[in-house]
Amino acid sequence: MKTKFIALCTVLALTMSIGAVNLNAQAPKPSKPFLIQGKLPHLTGMIKILWDDEDLALSQKQKEKLTLVRENTMKKVKALSKEINKLEAYIIKATLDGKKPQTLKNDMYKLAKLRADASMIHLECIYNTSEILSPEQLEVIK
Numbered sequence: 611m612k613t614k615f616i617a618l619c620t621v622l623a624l625t626m627s628i629g630a631v632n633l634n635a636q637a638p639k640p641s642k643p644f645l646i647q648g649k650l651p652h653l654t655g656m657i658k659i660l661w662d663d664e665d666l667a668l669s670q671k672q673k674e675k676l677t678l679v680r681e682n683t684m685k686k687v688k689a690l691s692k693e694i695n696k697l698e699a700y701i702i703k704a705t706l707d708g709k710k711p712q713t714l715k716n717d718m719y720k721l722a723k724l725r726a727d728a729s730m731i732h733l734e735c736i737y738n739t740s741e742i743l744s745p746e747q748l749e750v751i752k
Contacts, residue, residue: 643690701714
């Protein structure tokens with residue numbers, strides 16, 4: 611009886627530890643590439659949700675223009691995001707490996723520049739989208 615109890619406890623402990631390892635093994639979600647986080651609207655995302663909404667009432671011409679804005683924005687931001695995530699991972703690894711901060715200075719400035727570039731693309735997207743929509747349509751999505 612005692613042997614079965616110990617065996618059961620061992621199996622239970624192993625099962626729980628494997629579950630904990632799997633939870634901890636998940637890679638952290640990459641952060642958004644922008645300098646300003648969560649405070650600027652993602653208008654094209656909101657428009658995508660309300661694409662055929664009768665209150666928004668997008669014309670076919672507006673839909674074509676908005677599609678171009680979204681596609682161009684997403685393509686540019688995705689390309690920058692890959693660079694940002696790669697450089698960020700390098701800086702993190704180098705830091706954890708004990709590299710001197712001064713040796714990472716140029717990489718940090720490059721990372722900041724990439725994030726600033728992504729933020730400018732976001733600002734341009736907001737502006738371009740706002741130029742396509744009427745004031746009434748903007749009220750619907752805000």
